[in-house]
Every structure is written in structure tokens, then in C-alpha cells.
Amino acid sequence: MTVSLWRIFYNGLFTQNPIFRLALSLCPALAVTSTVMNCVAMGMSVWFVITASNTVVSTFRHYVNPKVRVPVFITIIATLVTVVQLVLAAYFPELYKALGIYLALIVVFAIILARAEMFAAKNSVVPSFFDGFGMGAGFAGAMILIGIVRELFGSGTLLGYPVFGAWYDPALVIKLPPGGFLIIGLLIGIFNMIGDWREKRGEVKAKAGKNKAAAAAAPGGAS
């Protein structure tokens, strides 16, 4: 049981990483990634929303008429996003301002609705929780990774602290929107390379007769 829950978690974290592998929910991923702090805030918000929405959807899955399921799911997600918005506005007004409309746009993240529809609506509460938790972790991790790269090279700082000495001349373009696209493109490439390498290693292992790691547990997402 623990093993399969770990699989579900890991599936979201790497195998089907929402940003790099499925390319879902990219809009905010790019828009707010110019500093690490924004990425942490956005990542945490999404992590909370996707875990909570998976849990709630799964809890009520028998009471929702399949015909109206999508509007119901959207309402659940929108309510959770509103909660996050109010909390951030109350306790972290600066972050709330920096994230701007992208916080509200969590509602239309394809990944959240896709997980609700494909996983939470069909599975019981505990696996759904872990699925959301893993997907959220994958999302937050990818966001923070992009944020680190962009802040490090775009302004030469991490979380606002200077990393390089005075000799480093920050590449402004990385902080600007085009840099976001370029960095994500390259990171997707790197992720694909790692994925290919792991697949090859997996094949070798399978040939050697060892038990092959279970492939992606859940079906692929759609945008």
C-alpha cells in the first residue's frame, strides 16, 4: 500500500511532471517566475489548491451527477482559489500584489481540472490526496527550479541575496518575458534527456530480469 502511494506521488513529481512532461498550466509558470520568492508563493498556492481539490472532489464523487460534474469541479476549485487569495491578501499583501491576476488564474489550470476529472473522480480519498500532493509537488518544484535559474542569471541574486560578485553583469533578457520562454524550452529539453536516459536504463534492468518499475500509473493528461 505504501509502495503504491509512493508511486502515485512520484508519478506527479517526475514521470508526469505537470510542467515539463505534460506541459500543462504553463501560463502562470512563466509569468511569475522572474524571482524565486514569487515561485515559492505560486507553487505553494497551487500545491494547496490541487491537493485540497482532489480530496474534496474524491470525497463527494458519489454525490455528483456525472452530467454536471465539470461545473461542480470548477466551483470547488474556484472556491479554494478564493480562499488562497484572501489568505495571501490578508497576510502577505506584497506577494499578493506581485502575483496579481495570475493567482486568480489558478482556477483555469488545466492540470487541476484534469486531475480532478481523471483521478479524483474515480479513486478513493487517500490515493486522490497523494495524487494531488505529488502533482502539486511536481508543479511547485518545477516552478522553483525555473525561478532559481531565472533569478540567478537574470539578476545575479537568490531570494534577493547577491550570489555572484560585482563582476557579474546580469543578463536582463532572462528576466524579461522572452527569457522565460527560452529557459523553459531548454529545461524541457533537459528533462526529456533525463527521461530518455532513465528509460534506457530501465530497459537494461528489465532485460536483466529484475522487476521493472511500474510505468506511469495514471493515464496521460489533456490540455
Add this chain to the structure above:
Amino acid sequence: MMAEYFKEYFTLFMGAVLVNNFVLTRYLGLCIFFGVSKNLNASIGMGMAVTSVITLSSLLAWAIYNFVLVPYQLTFLTTVVFVLLIASFVQLLEMIIKKYAPTLYNLWGIYLVLIATNCIALGVPLIVAESAYNFPQTVVFAFGSGSGFALALVLMASLREKLQLADVPKPLQGLGIAFILTGLLALSFLGFSGMIPL
């Protein structure tokens, strides 16, 4: 007087199309952008569908925001209300078009479903609400944003058709190179940023 108005709206329009292009500087509508831009014909259809839908839905959202949410101090519900409003509006539009303009439905029908819950369809009304635009400003801004999206989509589709002949390193094939291409496109759009004094 007239010239002043014209100048204001022209600036707003060009700002939405070129300077603050929705895809290339605001990062909205990327799912559709990368999904549809593989095909030039599809991207033209999608561009037109998005432009008309967001113009209409922004007006509706503007009316609801200013005549219902603000007077009754319900602005904290903006997100929930806008999402449901736009999703149901698009569904309604789909039904109306299916009934009264089947030809149009055959052309656009599949795109409408995609637009229903999309960041660009929700983003424009949210920006309109945030910037407190008035009625004509909303029309111009929403139409401009849609046109900017369509422009970026068509440009990208043309680029990607050329890309099929290029020899791209394996890990970058598909999405990776599409992102880098978009980055270069965005870089060229940065050139417009000096055009309008903001």
C-alpha cells in the same frame, strides 16, 4: 475632442495588440497557443473565435462586475463568478451558433469548447475589472487583446510549418523548440515596447 478620444483608444488598442501582447508578454493562453499553432488554418479559425468570444464575454463580465459585484460589495467573489459566467456563456454561445449558424459551427465549434475554461478568456475580464476600464475602453481592450493573440498564433503557426523541415536535436523536438521559438518571437516583440509611452 474627437481626436483625443481616438488617440486614447488607438493607444489602448495598439498596446493590447503589440506591446502587452497576451501570449508573448503576459503569458496567457499558452495551452491553446502551443496546441493549435501546429496548423495554420486551425490557428486562423482559433484566433477569430478567441477574439469574438473574449470581446463578448469581457463585456458581460464588465456589466456583472460593475452593476452587481461592486454595488453589493461582493468583489471577493470575482474569481468564482467570472469562471462560471464565462464557462456558461461559451456553452450558450456554442448552442446558439449550432442552431442558427451551422456553417460557422463547423468551422469554430471545436475551438469554443477549448476556450470555455482558458486563461485568456478569464484573464481579460480580470484585467478589465482590475484596471477599472469603462465600457468603450473594455470593448477596445478586449478586441485588441484577442487580435494580439490571433496575431501571435498565426505568426507562430507559420514559423512551425517551416520548422518541420529543420533538423532539431532530439530532446528539444516538439515542445522544447516551440518554447525557444516563442522566446525569439517575444524578443522581437520587445522592439514594440518603445512605441507607446505608458
